[in-house]
Amino acid sequence: MTYILGVNAGLGIFHDPAACLVDERGTVLAAIEEERLNRVRHSAGVKAPALAVARCLETAGITAADVDVVAVGWDEPRLSARQGVPWGFDSRRVLLGQLGFYGPRLPDVQCIAHHQAHAASAFWGSPYDQAAVLVVDGNGEDEAISIYRARRGHPLVRLACWPQVFSLGHLYEAASLWLGLGRRGAGKVMGLAAYGATWNVPDPGWLTTGPHGLISTLGTDSRQDYEATKHRWHKRVRSFAGAPGPQESAGNLAADPAAVRVATAAQATVEQVVGWLAGQAREMTGIQQLCIAGGVGLNCAANGRLPGEVYVPPVPHDSGVALGAAWSLAAPRQPSVMTAYTGGWPGPLSDGHGATPRDLDVDRVADLLADGHIIGVCRGRSEVGPRALCHRSFLASPVTSHMRERMNALKRREQWRPFGPVTHADPGLWEPAGHLERYMLGAARLTEAGAAAIPAVAHVDGTTRPQRLQAADEPFVHAVLEALSQRGHPPVLLNTSFNGPGEPLVETADHALACARRLGATALVTDDALVMTGDRAAVPG
Structure with missing residues (x-):
């Protein structure tokens, strides 16, 4: 099997270093951002995502010696020449060393233009056989906007920049x-x-x-x-x-x-x-x-x-060029919307955490949410990208406007900031947003009924940012939504990122428990337990 490691790394990187491991068929074996592991939001100034690389290899069960190619989401030779430093064998060796690769067998290094890597990250994980691709960011090597034509089985073609x-x-x-x-x-x-x-x-x-x-x-x-x-x-x-x-x-x-x-x-x-x-x-x-x-x-x-x-892919920002660089060398052959759950597993809670796990029961969690409690969820492989998609989320009932104030207070956020909903059905509470609902990347206008039924996720302009959860994405939360629906509760929950101010999303169960306790959530749902983290009786109005 051939292994290709994509990275957002090198001279061009300013923020959001990341790594992504694919095989020769373009199957994503692992993709994770450095910030989830070093616990520094955006990891600005980190030129090499060594922790993310190591986690990708560990997840796939291989070693650095098994990697055949490292694909960099920047045109390093071009950037080096701009700095008056030639790109050659020594440059490649230094970069590989920073990523954790040492002799005697070193992988090849391929550099992919930044916007091409962005475009690849969007198209090759899409449901389309062909598409127009628009790349808009701060800047690549030179350009800030690019347009590409993309077709399965053909290279991407840049048409304008x-x-x-x-x-x-x-x-x-x-x-x-x-x-x-x-x-x-x-x-x-x-x-x-x-x-x-x-x-x-x-x-x-x-x-x-x-x-x-x-x-x-x-x-x-x-x-x-x-x-x-x-x-x-x-x-x-x-x-x-x-x-x-x-x-x-x-x-x-x-x-x-x-x-x-x-x-x-x-x-x-x-x-x-x-x-x-x-x-x-x-x-x-x-x-x-x-x-x-x-x-x-x-x-x-x-x-x-x-x-x-x-x-729009789950990682449209710079972390996504790790995915796009890898896919530039080994693209998926068939259209299929990619899963966002490519990171690490939460692992068990460590000994001495002081919490008493309870049986994980759908009805118990549904009751807590319906009663107005805020619950953290840390289950399954973590989401790649900045949107919490019910694997690393805080969840709450959105049926009272007061919940928005409570959740903003719990997360130490500005009170004017909005939240989005997650559902497993089509509740008819907002205008459909198509594929944008998969990763919570598109605003949708609430219906009149939606604005009345779920005010905690209604923004001041009458829009919301929904997620449509499939049963395979997160079975437990999907079952909780169904249980709420059977109770006459709208099949919708407020869904926001499981983190505190200035922090990346939690990655492990221990991160999650510490964060839930520090911020004051009522409970934590892990892969196999419900952990009460706060005073169940203390639910503000």
């Missing part, structure tokens, strides 16, 4: 920094933007579309690098806001008109440009099925507004 001065990722980052939410605050910006959905926010003209194509206020200079582009976007955002920063703290940004206006303008720009690019991708390829990758692919509000068939 735009340089960094057109970067939606860098623009959105500038808005996040102005808002005081940090470089990685894109999800918060998106949530805040909904508070200005009914406002008449003027178009800042940062990026515009029309008969002359895509136009950037930064011009067309393809030589602009990240630092120069970032600085210029920051100036544009400050000028539009008319102030050096918001007047309110992060926890009260929804009450700050200038902050809402900046977030709304940034989100409107993304939605307008992504919508235009989606149309361009379909027109250039003549294919209506659309795949999206790149960090901007995590913008579920923009995804949800796109017409037609849309697929």
Whole structure:
């Protein structure tokens, strides 16, 4: 058997290092992000995901000597030349050593252009035989936007690209920094933007579309690098806001008109440009099925507004190039939507944890949830990507609006931030979002009945971000949803990530128990036990 290890690693990496192991048929044997193991959110500055590599090998039951090729999701020779350092044997040996590979037998190293790896991560795990592929992120080696034509059995073909001065990722980052939410605050910006959905926010003209194509206020200079582009976007955002920063703290940004206006303008720009690019991708390829990758692919509000068939992989951001680099060398031959559950198992709770496990019973867990308790779930292999998909989730009943306040308080989050639902059926409470519901990557508008029935997952603009859970994805949670339905409860739960502020999702049962206790969840569901972690009687109104 041939083993190919894809990595987000090397000179080009800024954040989200990851590893993915596939065989010669493109079967994903393991894929995991470094942050789940080193417990540092996004692992910024880590150039080699050595822990993730080791976990992939361990999961597959092989050693480093069994790996035939390491596929890097960046064009390392091109980046090395830019730094005046030739890429050669020594460069490969250094990178392999950082990843945990030492002689005498070393794998080959293949470098895949960053956007090509993104595109591969989206198309080869999609349900399509052919698709238009749109890649939108901060930047690859040079480009910030790319369009590809993809067909099974054929190489990906790039049809168009735009340089960094057109970067939606860098623009959105500038808005996040102005808002005081940090470089990685894109999800918060998106949530805040909904508070200005009914406002008449003027178009800042940062990026515009029309008969002359895509136009950037930064011009067309393809030589602009990240630092120069970032600085210029920051100036544009400050000028539009008319102030050096918001007047309110992060926890009260929804009450700050200038902050809402900046977030709304940034989100409107993304939605307008992504919508235009989606149309361009379909027109250039003549294919209506659309795949999206790149960090901007995590913008579920923009995804949800796109017409037609849309697929976004569970790892559209930079971690996904580990998957895409591997698939660039060994792609799946048949269309099949990939599973997101490719990480490690939680393992047993260690001795001395001080908790008393109880029998794992569907009805008992359903009763706790129906009674208003918050429960953590840490079962099966962990999800790859940033969305908790019921293997590493906090779950709660969404039937009262107060649960949103409670869950935000438990997670130490800003009260203006929204949550999404998970269901196993079609409850008719929101407009269907197609494949975007598989990984919780598309916003959907709630029906009038949905807004009334599950207010805890209704955002201020009337949308929600749903997940449709299949029985094979997580049988126990699926059974709990069915049990709730039989009790007359909507077959829906509030589903959010099992972590505290600034932390990656929990990976092991011990991580989960410590987190549940620290934050104050009532109970923890593991592979084989229900562990009570809090005072069952202490359920706020």
